[in-house]
Amino acid sequence: MHGRIRRRVDALPTPVSRRLRRLWLSSVPITQCAVAAGLAWWIASVALDHAQPFFAPIAAVVSLGLSLAKRWRRAVELVAGVTIGILAGDLVISWIGSGTWQIMVVVAIAMSIAVFLDDGPLLPMQAASSAALVATLLPPGGAAGIERAIDALIGGVVGILVVALLPMNPAARSRRDAAGVLATIRDAAADLASGLRAGDAEVVSDVLARARGTQGEINTMRADMAGGREISAISPLYWSSRQRLQRIAATADPIDNSVRNFRVVARRALAMTQGGEVLRPEIIEIIDDLSGAYEILRAMVLAPPGGEPDEADAARVLRTIARKARVDLVADSSMSETTILAQLRSLIVDLLMVAGLQRSSARATLRD
Known part of the structure; x- marks a missing residue:
C-alpha cells in the first residue's frame, strides 16, 4: 500500500510531489506539536484553572518544533526565556509604568539577562517577546505573573513527555x-x-x-x-x-x-x-x-x-x-x-x- 502511494506521489509534477513528501516527513512532528499544544492548554486551563494560559501551548509547540535535534535544550531555553521575560516585565513595568520608552527598557533588560546567562539564540528572543507581551497586553505583577511562568513550564514539560510517549522512529x-x-x-x-x-x-x-x-x-x-x-x-x-x-x-x-x-x-x-x-x-x-x-x-x-x-x-x-x-x-x-x-x-x-x-x-x- 505504501509503495503504491509513493509511486502515485512520484508521478505528480515535481514541485507538487516534493511538497507532499516534505509534508509526509513532517507529519509526526506536526502531530506531536498539535497533541502537546492541546494537552498543555488543558492542564493549565482545566486542571490548574489558569485564566487564558496561552504561554502553555506556545511553550509546548516551540519546545518541539519540526526538527528532532536539541529538543531538551529548546524546552529549557524556552521555559527560562519566558520566565526571564515575565519576571523582568512584571517587575520593571510595575515600577516604571507602560509606554514606548518603557517597552524599550524592559526588552533591553530581559534580553541582557538572557544573553548574560546563555549564548543560545532562543533564550533572548523568548525573554524579549515575553517581556514585550507583559509591557503591552498583559497586566503585570501578582499571581498572574507567577501563573504565566508556570504555564511556560507546563508547556515545556508536556512537549518532552509527548516526545517520549509519541515518538517517531x-x-x-x-x-x-x-x-x-x-x-x-x-x-x-x-x-x-x-x-x-x-x-x-x-x-x-x-x-x-x-x-x-x-x-x-x-x-x-x-x-x-x-x-x-x-x-x-x-x-x-x-x-x-x-x-x-x-x-x-x-x-x-x-x-x-x-x-x-x-x-x-x-x-x-x-x-x-x-x-x-x-x-x-x-x-x-x-x-x-x-x-x-x-x-x-x-x-x-x-x-x-x-x-x-x-x-x-x-x-x-x-x-x-x-x-x-x-x-x-x-x-x-x-x-x-x-x-x-x-x-x-x-x-x-x-x-x-x-x-x-x-x-x-x-x-x-x-x-x-
Missing part, C-alpha cells in the same frame, strides 16, 4: 536522510563518468552544482541523527535502538567527508574538461565504480537489522575499487590527474568508514 528518519545523500552522489558519480567520457563540460558543471547543493541535506541528516540519539534517550520505546543509532550516527562524518571529496573531484574534472584535457579511462572507470559503491552503501543503510547488504558486502565492493586506485596510475600524469586520483583515494577511505572500518584499516586498504 529515530533510526528510520536517520537512515532515510543518509540514504538520500548517498543516492544523490550515486547519481552524480555516474553522470560525472559519462560527462568525462564525452568531454561534456556542461554535464560536469551540472554534477558539480548538484554536489554543492547537498549541504542542506547533510545538515538535515546530522540534525536528525542528533535528534534520534536524543529520542532514544528520552523514550523508553526506543531504548533498545541506542546502539543502532550510534552506528548510524557514526556514518555522518564519513558521508559528509566523502561528499566534500567528491566536490573537489568534480571541480577539478570541470577545469580539465573546460581546458580540453582528457582524464585517463582507468580513473574515469573508478569514478563510475563509485556510483555502484554509493548504491550498495545506500542499500546497506536502509537494510533492516541483520539484513542484506550489510557492512561486509559494502566493504567488499569498496576493496575492489580500492585495488584499482593505484598510485602508479598517475606516475607520469599531469597535476590535475594526480589531484583527482588523490581525492578519489581519500573518498574511498571515507566510504570504507561508512561501511564500518576504522580509519586506520580503511587507509591500509589503499596501500600499494
Whole structure:
C-alpha cells in the first residue's frame, strides 16, 4: 500500500510531489506539536484553572518544533526565556509604568539577562517577546505573573513527555536522510563518468552544482541523527535502538567527508574538461565504480537489522575499487590527474568508514 502511494506521489509534477513528501516527513512532528499544544492548554486551563494560559501551548509547540535535534535544550531555553521575560516585565513595568520608552527598557533588560546567562539564540528572543507581551497586553505583577511562568513550564514539560510517549522512529528518519545523500552522489558519480567520457563540460558543471547543493541535506541528516540519539534517550520505546543509532550516527562524518571529496573531484574534472584535457579511462572507470559503491552503501543503510547488504558486502565492493586506485596510475600524469586520483583515494577511505572500518584499516586498504 505504501509503495503504491509513493509511486502515485512520484508521478505528480515535481514541485507538487516534493511538497507532499516534505509534508509526509513532517507529519509526526506536526502531530506531536498539535497533541502537546492541546494537552498543555488543558492542564493549565482545566486542571490548574489558569485564566487564558496561552504561554502553555506556545511553550509546548516551540519546545518541539519540526526538527528532532536539541529538543531538551529548546524546552529549557524556552521555559527560562519566558520566565526571564515575565519576571523582568512584571517587575520593571510595575515600577516604571507602560509606554514606548518603557517597552524599550524592559526588552533591553530581559534580553541582557538572557544573553548574560546563555549564548543560545532562543533564550533572548523568548525573554524579549515575553517581556514585550507583559509591557503591552498583559497586566503585570501578582499571581498572574507567577501563573504565566508556570504555564511556560507546563508547556515545556508536556512537549518532552509527548516526545517520549509519541515518538517517531529515530533510526528510520536517520537512515532515510543518509540514504538520500548517498543516492544523490550515486547519481552524480555516474553522470560525472559519462560527462568525462564525452568531454561534456556542461554535464560536469551540472554534477558539480548538484554536489554543492547537498549541504542542506547533510545538515538535515546530522540534525536528525542528533535528534534520534536524543529520542532514544528520552523514550523508553526506543531504548533498545541506542546502539543502532550510534552506528548510524557514526556514518555522518564519513558521508559528509566523502561528499566534500567528491566536490573537489568534480571541480577539478570541470577545469580539465573546460581546458580540453582528457582524464585517463582507468580513473574515469573508478569514478563510475563509485556510483555502484554509493548504491550498495545506500542499500546497506536502509537494510533492516541483520539484513542484506550489510557492512561486509559494502566493504567488499569498496576493496575492489580500492585495488584499482593505484598510485602508479598517475606516475607520469599531469597535476590535475594526480589531484583527482588523490581525492578519489581519500573518498574511498571515507566510504570504507561508512561501511564500518576504522580509519586506520580503511587507509591500509589503499596501500600499494
